Amino acid sequence: AQKITQTQPGMFVQEKEAVTLDCTYDTSDPSYGLFWYKQPSSGEMIFLIYQGSYDQQNATEGRYSLNFQKARKSANLVISASQLGDSAMYFCAMREETGNQFYFGTGTSLTVIP
Amino acid sequence: DAGITQSPRHKVTETGTPVTLRCHQTENHRYMYWYRQDPGHGLRLIHYSYGVKDTDKGEVSDGYSVSRSKTEDFLLTLESATSSQTSVYFCAISQEGLNYEQYFGPGTRLTVT
Numbered sequence: 001a002q003k004i005t006q007t008q009p010g011m012f013v014q015e016k017e018a019v020t021l022d023c024t025y026d027t028s029d030p031s032y033g034l035f036w037y038k039q040p041s042s043g044e045m046i047f048l049i050y051q052g053s054y055d056q057q058n059a060t061e062g063r064y065s066l067n068f069q070k071a072r073k074s075a076n077l078v079i080s081a082s083q084l085g086d087s088a089m090y091f092c093a094m095r096e097e098t099g100n101q102f103y104f105g106t107g108t109s110l111t112v113i114p
Numbered sequence: 115d116a117g118i119t120q121s122p123r124h125k126v127t128e129t130g131t132p133v134t135l136r137c138h139q140t141e142n143h144r145y146m147y148w149y150r151q152d153p154g155h156g157l158r159l160i161h162y163s164y165g166v167k168d169t170d171k172g173e174v175s176d177g178y179s180v181s182r183s184k185t186e187d188f189l190l191t192l193e194s195a196t197s198s199q200t201s202v203y204f205c206a207i208s209q210e211g212l213n214y215e216q217y218f219g220p221g222t223r224l225t226v227t
Binding site for chain 1: 145158164170218
């Protein structure tokens with residue numbers, strides 16, 4: 001079974017609008033970490049935001065927030081006030097307590113339309 | 115920015131030749147990882163290391179070997195390159211602990227002809 005599932009291969013959003021990128025995960029570990037990364041067309045991987053499984057509040061970093069629903073095993077990324085520079089691939093990832101690996105989804109390509 | 119570099123950044127090689135990619139870090143992080151990225155597959159783990167001379171396989175380890183003789187260096191070797199190994203290869207590092215993210219190198223684009 002896939003550890004991380006991203007069901008939206010591509011998304012479009014109007015500039016200045018908010019967009020939600022979906023991520024669901026599968027783990028039996030009680031402790032885990034969830035991460036989002038951005039990969040622009042230039043190719044580098046950029047860390048955006050982290051959510052711990054025991055965190056009581058949703059993580060926020062500037063225009064990025066993570067909508068964490070533990071019971072549904074979802075960790076959706078919300079980007080507010082989209083900008084043209086947000087056009088990129090976005091990857092969701094998980095790190096389990098019982099291992100040293102990070103598991104990545106297949107990514108969502110976001111295009112911001114002017 | 116985390117100090118992590120990859121060399122070479124680009125390489126074209128012929129089928130059947132050996133290839134070694136190098137990852138170098140200046141952060142003294144315990145964990146180092148090699149991934150390959152292909153369209154539609156996201157990032158797939160090849161091998162990772164949790165200390166000097168301590169390595170383990172990832173989901174796509176066939177045809178690849180790794181070595182880590184120093185904390186700062188993690189080498190990925192394709193013993194006999196095949197066209198299916200044409201890909202972009204990323205190295206990443208991380209500290210121990212659930213709340214530590216990975217830092218990625220700039221990537222190496224490998225083409226096997």
